[in-house]
Amino acid sequence: MTERLAIPNLGNYTVALAAMVHGMxxxxxxxxxxxxxxxALGIAAAPESVCLPFxxxxxxxxxxxDAGVENALMVNSIGACRLNYYRGMLEDTLRDMGRKIRIFxxxxxxxxxxVFRYFDPPLIPLLxxxxxxxxxxxxxxxxxxxxxxxxAREVNTGETTLLMEQCLxxxxxxxxxxxxxxxxxxxxxxxxxxxxxSRREPLRIGLIGEVSLLRDRQLNQNLEQILGHQGxxxxxFFVLGGEIGNNFGISMxxxxxxxxxxxxxxxxxxxxxxxxxxxDSVAHTITCARRGFDAMVHVCPTGCMPEVSIRPILRRISExxxxxxxxxxxxxxxxxxxxxxxxxxFLDILQNRRQKGARRAGGRxxx
Amino acid sequence: xxxxxxxxxxxxSYPNLWECFFRRLGQDVLVSPLSTQKTLEMACAQxxxxxxxxxxxxxxxxxxxxxxxxxxxxxxxxxxxxKHNCCPRFGALPDATRAGIARGVPLLTVEINETRxxxxxxxxxxxxxxxxxxxTAIRAAREAFEAMERHHREEAQRQQARCHNGRxxxxxxxxxxxxxxxxxxxxxxxxxxxxxxxxxxxxxxxRAPGHILWCVFDxxxxxxxxxxxxxxxxVIQISTxxxxxxxxxxxxFRRMCRQQGVPYMLLMxxxxxxxxxxxxxxxxxxxxxxxxxxxxxx
Numbered sequence: 001m002t003e004r005l006a007i008p009n010l011g012n013y014t015v016a017l018a019a020m021v022h023g024m025x026x027x028x029x030x031x032x033x034x035x036x037x038x039x040a041l042g043i044a045a046a047p048e049s050v051c052l053p054f055x056x057x058x059x060x061x062x063x064x065x066d067a068g069v070e071n072a073l074m075v076n077s078i079g080a081c082r083l084n085y086y087r088g089m090l091e092d093t094l095r096d097m098g099r100k101i102r103i104f105x106x107x108x109x110x111x112x113x114x115v116f117r118y119f120d121p122p123l124i125p126l127l128x129x130x131x132x133x134x135x136x137x138x139x140x141x142x143x144x145x146x147x148x149x150x151x152a153r154e155v156n157t158g159e160t161t162l163l164m165e166q167c168l169x170x171x172x173x174x175x176x177x178x179x180x181x182x183x184x185x186x187x188x189x190x191x192x193x194x195x196x197x198s199r200r201e202p203l204r205i206g207l208i209g210e211v212s213l214l215r216d217r218q219l220n221q222n223l224e225q226i227l228g229h230q231g232x233x234x235x236x237f238f239v240l241g242g243e244i245g246n247n248f249g250i251s252m253x254x255x256x257x258x259x260x261x262x263x264x265x266x267x268x269x270x271x272x273x274x275x276x277x278x279x280d281s282v283a284h285t286i287t288c289a290r291r292g293f294d295a296m297v298h299v300c301p302t303g304c305m306p307e308v309s310i311r312p313i314l315r316r317i318s319e320x321x322x323x324x325x326x327x328x329x330x331x332x333x334x335x336x337x338x339x340x341x342x343x344x345x346f347l348d349i350l351q352n353r354r355q356k357g358a359r360r361a362g363g364r365x366x367x
Numbered sequence: 368x369x370x371x372x373x374x375x376x377x378x379x380s381y382p383n384l385w386e387c388f389f390r391r392l393g394q395d396v397l398v399s400p401l402s403t404q405k406t407l408e409m410a411c412a413q414x415x416x417x418x419x420x421x422x423x424x425x426x427x428x429x430x431x432x433x434x435x436x437x438x439x440x441x442x443x444x445x446x447x448x449x450k451h452n453c454c455p456r457f458g459a460l461p462d463a464t465r466a467g468i469a470r471g472v473p474l475l476t477v478e479i480n481e482t483r484x485x486x487x488x489x490x491x492x493x494x495x496x497x498x499x500x501x502x503t504a505i506r507a508a509r510e511a512f513e514a515m516e517r518h519h520r521e522e523a524q525r526q527q528a529r530c531h532n533g534r535x536x537x538x539x540x541x542x543x544x545x546x547x548x549x550x551x552x553x554x555x556x557x558x559x560x561x562x563x564x565x566x567x568x569x570x571x572x573x574r575a576p577g578h579i580l581w582c583v584f585d586x587x588x589x590x591x592x593x594x595x596x597x598x599x600x601x602v603i604q605i606s607t608x609x610x611x612x613x614x615x616x617x618x619x620f621r622r623m624c625r626q627q628g629v630p631y632m633l634l635m636x637x638x639x640x641x642x643x644x645x646x647x648x649x650x651x652x653x654x655x656x657x658x659x660x661x662x663x664x665x
Binding site: 092 | 612
């Protein structure tokens with residue numbers, strides 16, 4: 001029997017990552033979100049003041065260990081933020097608890113990272129699955145985009161979510177590049193089949209902030225869905241395709257998402273790299289303000305080093321460019337109801353603002 | 368021109384350097400007063416609630432300077448040791464200060480990145496932005512470095528004099544250890560308890576073979592690696608509330624100390640810290656360890 005390899009979850013993108021793990025000759029153990037049980041395990045085992053994503057990852061791997069998974073994969077980061085030390089600390093904590101699971105790092109580890117040395121996958125099939133994975137990432141980008149668009153306009157609440165899940169399930173079963181491409185082309189048609197109210201003009205909100213919170217629906221209390229069901233069209237600014245392009249220097253067709261481009265946009269407000277995705281958050285806020293988004297929602301774990309340190313900058317942009325920003329920070333005590341209440345209040349203000357704006361614009365037109 | 372120097376973060380990492388440098392360049396320097404509870408209260412009304420305690424103190428120092436200086440000195444400290452980096456907060460510090468707490472106040476800023484260029488060159492560049500000629504700048508930089516070296520030497524001598532066996536090691540960032548609000552009460556309390564005490568120093572150039580990228584923590588790691596049970600009775604780590612780096616590293620340090628059999632205590636300081644709590648914990652730690660130490664000596 002092939003050994004299993006647990007991978008950290010990255011929202012819907014985990015589907016694509018799991019496909020890549022197949023290529024390494026290991027059975028992937030994955031989930032698109034951290035489960036309640038895993039969260040509880042992680043919170044109990046982690047030091048109290050580390051950030052929420054660490055607790056989620058720890059819990060996820062503890063759950064994997066309970067399920068008898070032998071190996072786990074964790075990214076090695078080189079940034080200035082805490083993520084850099086996640087893997088070492090995961091290893092230490094798991095060892096102290098007497099767990100057997102072995103943690104591999106991936107990225108910036110030399111030419112042949114240990115995980116490849118251990119599984120030693122044959123090169124050609126590996127590359128083939130990597131290409132399938134990249135294709136899947138593109139497909140998931142489309143699914144995400146379509147979901148955000150359709151969910152804001154759907155007539156029967158919840159239909160889009162079901163369709164999205166259905167699509168992801170089907171996608172995870174496909175294993176050739178051509179089939180993924182074929183599937184990609186069908187997506188538009190599928191989402192068009194959802195009954196929508198075309199007269200609706202939903203508010204557009206950009207979601208920025210820390211990666212795990214943008215992508216893990218357990219951590220962000222399903223923020224995308226909360227907003228979507230309120231009839232808001234969201235744009236989630238963590239796009240894995242763009243991210244891979246930045247880190248490995250391959251173009252995935254996201255020219256507006258390269259580190260260089262974002263740095264140039266953010267320059268008037270933030271001149272240097274901060275760590276994590278802080279500079280991206282600043283850049284996206286500026287772009288959204290220019291493109292006429294109605295508001296931004298900035299999410300981060302409580303005490304997130306890079307994201308909290310740029311908050312004064314975001315506030316300033318909000319004033320200068322007249323775009324409201326809701327700052328949400330999450331820890332293990334955050335509950336969905338609290339988030340919903342805050343979001344609802346924020347949306348009320350936005351609706352009001354839009355009506356006033358329309359009235360003002362109308363008045364000016366007459367004059 | 369009167370340059371304002373907040374007594375926080377980089378002020379403590381480079382003792383004496385900034386005052387000496389700017390004075391040599393013919394500028395007036397005003398260093399903010401020692402931090403107190405009041406500094407913090409002033410900041411808390413305006414700063415981000417989720418900021419770490421040292422950042423709040425920094426904001427307090429900035430606020431206390433704003434009205435009395437022409438320009439504020441807030442460098443972008445990306446790295447103070449070659450091939451290492453600092454807390455990500457520092458990367459955004461000048462921009463965040465400009466956007467938030469010190470709105471409308473001119474800012475003098477320079478990027479300090481030892482990985483890219485040595486500090487002496489950075490200082491000359493900084494002098495250039497003040498329109499000072501190169502020769503003067505180089506001389507000023509040299510003297511500033513001498514002043515800092517002198518400070519480090521004196522500190523090392525003081526440490527040497529206190530180098531008893533069975534001493535306590537006080538760990539923390541330069542800006543928590545030497546801060547009047549965070550570290551000072553703890554040092555005073557330990558002095559009152561009459562225990563030999565060693566403060567972590569960062570002046571020496573030695574580098575640990577560790578793989579920690581944060582400058583300060585790499586030095587602490589190096590220190591803890593060579594800890595021997597004969598000289599050290601215990602380690603007290605000062606940590607501040609909401610410090611992200613501490614939350615990651617203290618756990619590792621605790622583990623290291625446990626492996627070497629040296630007791631370790633983590634002392635978390637926050638903005639509400641009542642002195643009684645800290646005092647009690649220090650007393651208990653010292654009492655239990657001193658008993659143990661005398662037992663071993665007999």
